[in-house]
Amino acid sequence: MAYMKVKVEDLRTKLLATFQDKGFSFEDAKSVVDYLLWADMSGINTQGIIKMTGTEPLQDIKPKHEIKVERDTKLSQLVNGGANPAPLVSQRATGVVIEKAKEHGFGIVGVRNTFSSNGAQGFYAEKIAKNDLIGIVCSRSPASTTGFDSVDPLFGTNPIGFGFPTEDEPLVFDMATSAMTFYGLVLAKARGEKIPADMAIDKDGNPTTDPEEAMSGAILPFDRGYKGAGLGMMVEMLAGPLTNSAWVDNKTFKEEWGSLFMAIDPNLLIDTVTFKKNASDLISKVRRSRKKDGAEEIRLPGERAQLSRKEAERSGLVEVDAVIVKELGYQF
Amino acid sequence: MAYMKVKVEDLRTKLLATFQDKGFSFEDAKSVVDYLLWADMSGINTQGIIKMTGTEPLQDIKPKHEIKVERDTKLSQLVNGGANPAPLVSQRATGVVIEKAKEHGFGIVGVRNTFSSNGAQGFYAEKIAKNDLIGIVCSRSPASTTGFDSVDPLFGTNPIGFGFPTEDEPLVFDMATSAMTFYGLVLAKARGEKIPADMAIDKDGNPTTDPEEAMSGAILPFDRGYKGAGLGMMVEMLAGPLTNSAWVDNKTFKEEWGSLFMAIDPNLLIDTVTFKKNASDLISKVRRSRKKDGAEEIRLPGERAQLSRKEAERSGLVEVDAVIVKELGYQF
Numbered sequence: 308m309a310y311m312k313v314k315v316e317d318l319r320t321k322l323l324a325t326f327q328d329k330g331f332s333f334e335d336a337k338s339v340v341d342y343l344l345w346a347d348m349s350g351i352n353t354q355g356i357i358k359m360t361g362t363e364p365l366q367d368i369k370p371k372h373e374i375k376v377e378r379d380t381k382l383s384q385l386v387n388g389g390a391n392p393a394p395l396v397s398q399r400a401t402g403v404v405i406e407k408a409k410e411h412g413f414g415i416v417g418v419r420n421t422f423s424s425n426g427a428q429g430f431y432a433e434k435i436a437k438n439d440l441i442g443i444v445c446s447r448s449p450a451s452t453t454g455f456d457s458v459d460p461l462f463g464t465n466p467i468g469f470g471f472p473t474e475d476e477p478l479v480f481d482m483a484t485s486a487m488t489f490y491g492l493v494l495a496k497a498r499g500e501k502i503p504a505d506m507a508i509d510k511d512g513n514p515t516t517d518p519e520e521a522m523s524g525a526i527l528p529f530d531r532g533y534k535g536a537g538l539g540m541m542v543e544m545l546a547g548p549l550t551n552s553a554w555v556d557n558k559t560f561k562e563e564w565g566s567l568f569m570a571i572d573p574n575l576l577i578d579t580v581t582f583k584k585n586a587s588d589l590i591s592k593v594r595r596s597r598k599k600d601g602a603e604e605i606r607l608p609g610e611r612a613q614l615s616r617k618e619a620e621r622s623g624l625v626e627v628d629a630v631i632v633k634e635l636g637y638q639f
Numbered sequence: 640m641a642y643m644k645v646k647v648e649d650l651r652t653k654l655l656a657t658f659q660d661k662g663f664s665f666e667d668a669k670s671v672v673d674y675l676l677w678a679d680m681s682g683i684n685t686q687g688i689i690k691m692t693g694t695e696p697l698q699d700i701k702p703k704h705e706i707k708v709e710r711d712t713k714l715s716q717l718v719n720g721g722a723n724p725a726p727l728v729s730q731r732a733t734g735v736v737i738e739k740a741k742e743h744g745f746g747i748v749g750v751r752n753t754f755s756s757n758g759a760q761g762f763y764a765e766k767i768a769k770n771d772l773i774g775i776v777c778s779r780s781p782a783s784t785t786g787f788d789s790v791d792p793l794f795g796t797n798p799i800g801f802g803f804p805t806e807d808e809p810l811v812f813d814m815a816t817s818a819m820t821f822y823g824l825v826l827a828k829a830r831g832e833k834i835p836a837d838m839a840i841d842k843d844g845n846p847t848t849d850p851e852e853a854m855s856g857a858i859l860p861f862d863r864g865y866k867g868a869g870l871g872m873m874v875e876m877l878a879g880p881l882t883n884s885a886w887v888d889n890k891t892f893k894e895e896w897g898s899l900f901m902a903i904d905p906n907l908l909i910d911t912v913t914f915k916k917n918a919s920d921l922i923s924k925v926r927r928s929r930k931k932d933g934a935e936e937i938r939l940p941g942e943r944a945q946l947s948r949k950e951a952e953r954s955g956l957v958e959v960d961a962v963i964v965k966e967l968g969y970q971f
Contacts, residue, residue: 378908381744383907413747441881456936457929461924469876512932529866538870540921547921548918548920549908549909550908551908551917575712576715576883577883585883588880593793596791606787608869608872
């Protein structure tokens with residue numbers, strides 16, 4: 308890919324126009340664009356404006372109905388996304404868990420029936436942590452990943468993310484429970500490239516480096532083993548059966564993705580000031596540990612993305628793929 | 640090890656007598672013994688009565704003070720264990736999260752200052768799930784496991800466990816975030832055996848198969864990579880800084896182990912009956928998937944332990960290590 312640097316505010320203006328041209332309200336467009344810019348500014352280009360290209364561009368989504376709250380309690384909501392874009396519905400859900408946890412100590416929101424992935428879980432977990440709350444966020448997606456000595460796709464790539472407030476920036480960690488993302492397969496296929504060995508199996512369970520074979524087969528769990536498959540199943544349970552979306556199902560690529568958002572006030576257990584002090588101390592102890600031969604630094608979760616985002620904010624410039632910019636018809 | 644089968648009720652009687660002889664009340668003795676028998680009946684012998692042998696036998700613990708509740712809210716408690724045995728304090732904590740979640744939808748209890756590990760997280764997660772609640776449980780332990788390109792021990796073996804109610808038995812999954820347990824090192828050393836390759840490093844960061852070198856070095860994360868280290872760090876955050884116990888610290892082998900217990904009522908999002916139906920459907924879809932060549936069965940989390948326990952309940956017999964039985968001075 309050829310990358311180019313463009314002005315963040317110029318890109319924001321163009322993105323907002325694209326979504327509004329497609330019928331999204333300014334508020335809804337802003338919400339989706341906030342997410343996309345966060346991802347590209349973080350250097351997570353596989354979760355940014357690239358989602359506006361390909362066979363199912365984000366801006367072309369036609370929601371089936373308004374976002375509906377199907378259950379509402381003091382601590383919780385179940386939200387039917389009406390096949391709206393997942394980053395939009397997920398940001399509303401994030402706002403709700405923050406509000407509920409601020410008021411009652413804990414908030415949990417399940418989201419069903421969104422269209423496509425909500426992207427990087429770190430985005431939502433970070434928002435929660437910036438409100439002095441602990442965020443735990445996870446999403447299920449159509450079955451693409453196997454496990455438990457099976458050769459069938461069982462779970463999605465099922466990411467989970469955590470955010471913790473500290474005395475400094477929040478600590479944010481997110482990961483897919485699969486060895487690679489489904490999007491990685493799509494990209495490799497589009498480019499006519501192979502995928503690395505030990506990532507996927509074909510439909511008969513044989514190892515494959517062909518992305519198309521892997522798409523009709525399955526990706527392996529991230530540790531290629533039982534624990535990774537177990538964690539993938541836990542995410543499937545939390546974001547599938549508990550949100551009443553779908554599970555172990557690859558027939559729902561267009562809707563019924565599910566997500567779960569939780570926010571916990573540390574104050575339920577200890578004063579928030581003390582928690583943040585403790586958390587920062589943990590981080591500094593990890594950072595001061597001896598690095599192994601050949602390692603450049605002790606790199607902590609989320610650190611690279613945070614540095615990339617700060618640099619983009621400082622310079623006002625964000626790096627994006629020139630091919631995508633061209634495909635979107637943007638000129639800078 | 641030479642295993643022998645003994646009557647569950649005979650063993651229970653002897654264990655209760657041992658703990659009561661050492662000064663524990665009947666109620667406290669029963670609580671610890673309930674845990675130990677659960678582990679051995681589950682076939683998890685590394686977490687059962689073996690904890691009554693070695694350099695720090697469970698029954699020899701001298702608590703420093705009564706269990707104290709340091710914070711109590713509608714949804715939460717922070718508990719100071721007073722260096723009591725962790726399985727005892729953890730069962731009280733489990734009871735509290737169940738009660739709070741039954742009443743308010745969510746319960747969270749942090750436990751600090753317990754002596755030794757609380758054992759298998761599945762024990763507590765299952766208790767929560769048997770009450771039609773979702774359990775998430777984790778524990779930190781003294782630093783023994785490395786990560787993030789470090790050669791120092793950073794986190795404990797930091798297990799995490801999940802329990803979900805279903806239409807049948809609960810689905811229970813637990814795992815250490817380290818490649819092997821610390822107890823595995825202790826056992827290998829005692830037996831004069833090597834540990835498998837790619838499990839641990841020595842104090843200079845070199846691969847080692849010598850358990851003693853690994854003890855002064857560090858165990859690797861379960862996936863030998865960044866995600867496993869990240870998950871270990873998340874558990875450390877939840878069970879350390881949040882419970883105000885300890886973190887990234889190997890000087891606290893005798894106390895300040897920390898644990899976190901959470902119970903979530905599925906009813907916050909969907910009716911419990913629907914959740915259990917959904918969860919069972921997920922499980923049956925996984926179970927019906929095609930198994931890979933050479934695999935005997937699609938083995939689900941917790942299944943082997945559940946079968947072993949049911950068999951022990953049916954027969955009234957439990958398999959234990961003859962050497963341990965002898966060491967405890969028990970005759971059958």
